[in-house]
Amino acid sequence: ARAAGAGASRYAFDEIEAGVDEKHHVAPGYRAEILLRWGDPITADAPAFDPMNQNAAAQKKQFGYNNDYVGFVPLDAEGRRGVLCVNHEYTNEEMMFPGLGRQDKADFAGMTRELAEIEMAAHGGTVVEIARDADGRWSVVLDSPLNRRITALDTEMAIDGPAAGTDRMRTKADPTGTRVIGTLNNCAGGITPWGTYLMAEENFHGYFWTTNLGFDGKPDLSGNSDAARHKRYGAPGMWYNWGQYDERFDIDKEPNEINRFGWIVEVDPMDPAALPVKHTAMGRFRHEGAEMIQNPDGRVVVYSGDDARFDYLYRFVSAGKVSGDKAADMRLLSEGELSVARFNDDGTVDWLPLVQGQGPLTAENGFASQADVVIDARLASDLLGATPMDRPEDVQPAGDKVYVLLTNNTRRKADQVDAANPRAENAFGHIVELTVPGGDHAAPKAGWEILVKCGDPAVAEVGALWNPETSANGWFASPDNCAIDADGRLWVSTDQGSGWSKTGKADGLYALEAEGTGRGTSKLFFRCPIGAELCGPYFTPDQQTLFLAVQHPATDGARDYAPFGRDSTFEDPATRWPDFEANMPPRPSVVVVTREGGGRIAS
Ligand code: FEO
Ligand code: CA
Ligand code: CA
Ligand code: CA
Incomplete structure (x- = not known):
């Protein structure tokens, strides 16, 4: 009907x-x-949520804050049991903590180490088994051995790919450059064909901190040798004051820690003992998500937007092919080709490979190795001439299509519009649909067209584009x-x-x-x-x-x-x-x- x-x-x-x-x-x-x-017990030994008496130890066993991505991995053929994988993107301290009130981010006067640690424990992800009863209602299986929290506070993770173990990934706490504590600002994500859970690290810059402030109260990077790189990533964002308690979030005291965030993290929800892995081959930027498709040739292709005004759309094509062997398939995101999109006004997209030594990605330009290319993926993409987009959020492949959700960009000026980002002061966003040739998501080119331009179709100045069947309730922004x-x-x-x-x-x-x-x-x-x-x-x-x-x-x-x-x-x-x-x-x-x-x- x-x-x-x-x-x-x-x-x-x-x-x-x-x-x-x-x-x-x-x-x-x-x-x-x-x-x-938020606060619901995730394990059988978790305390009940008590908002007036919070602590980090309790939060580590309870559902985290600001749920974002949700994925489901079935545990049976009947669809009655499964594992839910949920990202916890960020925290709102004024809404979490009694008596704290709205914080002045210039001094964070009400914050304490304990509150910061609760925040860190409320970030990350939740893996939890759920089951459906005869009436179709789902509930948490509290005593499942699969249930666990992943946090920014104390979950150890491995780092692989071209940046792993290189100088720019080493810190005082980790001289190997291959181990990192935690994950930050996990926005959207994905479930792989082999049943793992991908967490995208988005606004990681907001967690980094400096005490070097200019007369305007803003970070003064004039003495910092990585100033240009930090600037391109908007770091340090100073959104949280964790750097006051943990010096790894202070870019002056631990200059490389920031290079260990901004990646795609792969988690095996079936193995609570396995370390999550940050895959540096997939590039470092403000990853909104990580949705993938198995290409007809057996490789996997992962799409990811860099959610910032005038930033880019990326694609990762694995070197290997899906084998059906889970352990082998869990290495597919460790090696492959990262590329960035250039949208041409003729309705085509060119995928520009981010490969050290090719084109402008040379040592003279600051890219001495593939580690530099993936760590500074934004800077590399600038040199390649990628198309600055209106904040790429989720990117979803489906068959021979890819839906690119561009949420808005009110800072785009009239002289900055192009065919793929056609509205100045784009307050309501739009959706671009790619069509890949012959279903090949690894092809160097694709076609594109605009599916909808969002906002109210009844207001001419908005410049919206919908099917006229859309009702006054049905249009969105x-x-x-x-x-x-x-x-x-x-x-x-x-x-x-x-x-x-x-x-x-x-x-x-x-x-x-x-x-x-x-x-x-x-x-x-x-x-x-x-x-x-x-x-x-x-x-x-x-x-x-x-x-x-x-x-x-x-x-x-x-x-x-x-x-x-x-x-x-x-x-x-x-x-x-x-x-x-x-x-x-x-x-x-x-x-x-x-x-x-x-x-x-x-x-
Ligand atoms: Fe976390 Fe771009 O939304
Ligand atoms: Ca989002
Ligand atoms: Ca959002
Ligand atoms: Ca999203």
């Missing part, structure tokens, strides 16, 4: 109304239930994450930041038709509570369950929005979703969507 007003969209559900309030909303006939909240369901259909979740006041719509999940006469038609399926963005999304292979990650409820843009406007702190949040209890702060949570009475979603 096709929903009324959906035109030629193949997604069978009745869309909900756009808007904003304190709750989440899902299409009629569906259940949207809370599976995991600032695409961030996406998923392909079992029927090969595209779903898009949004992150407008505090910019949602420009649309009056909370972030949500949209079914975006990419094929046939309905191409460009979007319908709203799920809506977040105020101040949250929507991450995940992930469908189980049987299409009967959809996992969503509601990130940072009560924060973005919630301060000044009447009638919900609050101080947006622990004591005075704009919503107490999902618990709605007086002494419980809002909690980032994973939501499970199933169909009432069972069945495939939207079909």
